Amino acid sequence: MRSAQYTQTQVPDAGKVRPPMLTVIAPADGRVVDTIPTDTPEQVRATVERLREHSELWRSLGVVGRIHWLTTFRNWLLDNRDEVAELLALETGKPYSEAELEFDLAVDAIDHYRAQGADFLGGRHPQVSLRPSAAMQLAVTQHACSVVGVIGPWTYPLTLAVFDAIPALVAGAAVIVKPSSETPLTMRALAAGWAKIGAPAVFETVAGHDAGPAVLDTVDYVRFTGSVETGKVVALRAAGRLIPCCLDLGGKSAAVVLADADLDQAAACIALGGLANSGQSCRSIERIYVETSVYDAFLEKLAAEAAAFGPLIDDEIGTGVMTSAAQAEHVRTQLGDALIAGATLRCGGSGTGHTIPPTVLADVEPTMSVMTHQTLGPILPVVRVADAGEAFDLTLRPPAGPCVSVWTTDTSVGPRASTRLAPAQVTVNDITPHISHPTAY
Structure with missing residues (x-):
């Protein structure tokens, strides 16, 4: 028994094969939780381009405007706490109490960046050691990437994705999350919630094994959490495009x-x-x-x-x-x-x-x-x-x-x-x- 499996669906009229469907099965009892479409590389590319177009408006809101939408999203999460935690418990096999703890960690992360975001994004003027022949001043400023890709694990599919997505959104970037194919549903529900509150369209998810490499090939910055072996692949692929990446690997x-x-x-x-x-x-x-x-x-x-x-x-x-x-x-x-x-x-x-x-x-x-x-x-x-x-x-x-x-x-x-x-x-x-x-x- 697998937690997620693929099925090919034939299109009768066109004679073409649709992208595989992803069937998510509850680890605890084997029942089917949901079946969702996966994303082709072309669809991922189109999603990233759409996010890139919307990111300019998102940045123009300023940190106060962005935190306003994060606060609204936080309130939506709290209003839908039971449904989100139940879905998380169902697709991961966690007891409901552990799913609640993971949910609370995600909300705590949002609260942290709501409270500290403006300070984090402020300019800094650190002291520098001056050479005898030169005088300079050093200023450190922040510049948001247009689109940040988050590739998350199945171990804590809600919390770890939120830990990476929220600071990127606060900084002014659009975010695309590719959850593990074992546990794609909770982050998919969060993206639907983001759209439901009417927030700017700068947060989306994609699904399927082909979606991960496509995210790496299209975004401006990558956050990856997972195994050392896959992390090496991510690092090499990012290096090939000369884009920054941050890896949180196992051990x-x-x-x-x-x-x-x-x-x-x-x-x-x-x-x-x-x-x-x-x-x-x-x-x-x-x-x-x-x-x-x-x-x-x-x-x-x-x-x-x-x-x-x-x-x-x-x-x-x-x-x-x-x-x-x-x-x-x-x-x-x-x-x-x-x-x-x-x-x-x-x-x-x-x-x-x-x-x-x-x-x-x-x-x-x-x-x-x-x-x-x-x-x-x-x-x-x-x-x-x-x-x-x-x-x-x-x-x-x-x-x-x-x-x-x-x-x-x-x-x-x-x-x-x-x-x-x-x-x-x-x-x-x-x-x-x-x-x-x-x-x-």
Whole structure:
């Protein structure tokens, strides 16, 4: 069973083959959610040209005018919260409570740029070091691209696309979003909402496998979130056109548990950091290194946390449901390879269909594929290490992830870890960084 599939439709009169239709199937129960048309490269090109024509009017509104429309769009989202969250939960397989959390993150992003957009777009005059023979002044100004392309993932199809689309709209660019073919419906609904409020026609979506390359070939700037392999293709294609791109790629985020850590706290938080959204995030914890003196005790606590892991609401279903059938099979392959190579199962297992239960692996070796290739699934592999030095060395091995959490009561470890593990985001006794606005201090 796949979350999205294509069907060819014959046009009887013309004898031509229409673009494939995209059928979206609910991962949780296999029912058809919707069938939508895909976009040919020619259609994508026409959409981008239409957006380019409208972008001049959009820029002319100024930041105040653009924020007015973003505020109206935010209000539409809040008025349609239940419908959008239900659609998101249906096409991704998330429990409704997790879909609500993703919805709230998207609204928070809109609020952030509504509040800070004017400041972000203001000109700056940084100090420069003057050469003895020259005097100069340096000014930094903002210039919006006409059309920004956002190519989003299936892991957080609403939030991550909104994170990229909203600042581009605030800056004065038109935006075309190409969601994953696994989860195209929620962003399609948002684009329909944008049109419904009467906003300028500068936000549209396209669908289908041919649409992604076509977006890359026509827009002025690309934001891509996805795998390292696809990211390389995106970067090369953008370089071939000499357009800027920004890539948010996957990896294997890690956790390091030292002997003096609060093991109860570490186990509970690492379980959350690796199992939320069924591990389907580039920031999910996929590698755990534990000092040998506390290895067994930590493993017991982690297995108990994973076995009890469930939705935020007790009567919800959906824990362990993966959005992509192909990704579920990839996770099962990694799990099977690890067990054959000597790892032992402490809880969970391979599951069936789109469902893989929260799983903890013990006796894992650093060379196993579950440690060397991105998983994007609810698997927590635990490696025994001699000390912090060995743990940090292993954490730096490819494929390094965007985040590392270190669990210790020694306050001197954090600064050392941050220096050694850069450029990863390093947190101490937490699974994610929390950033406050500088004016709060």
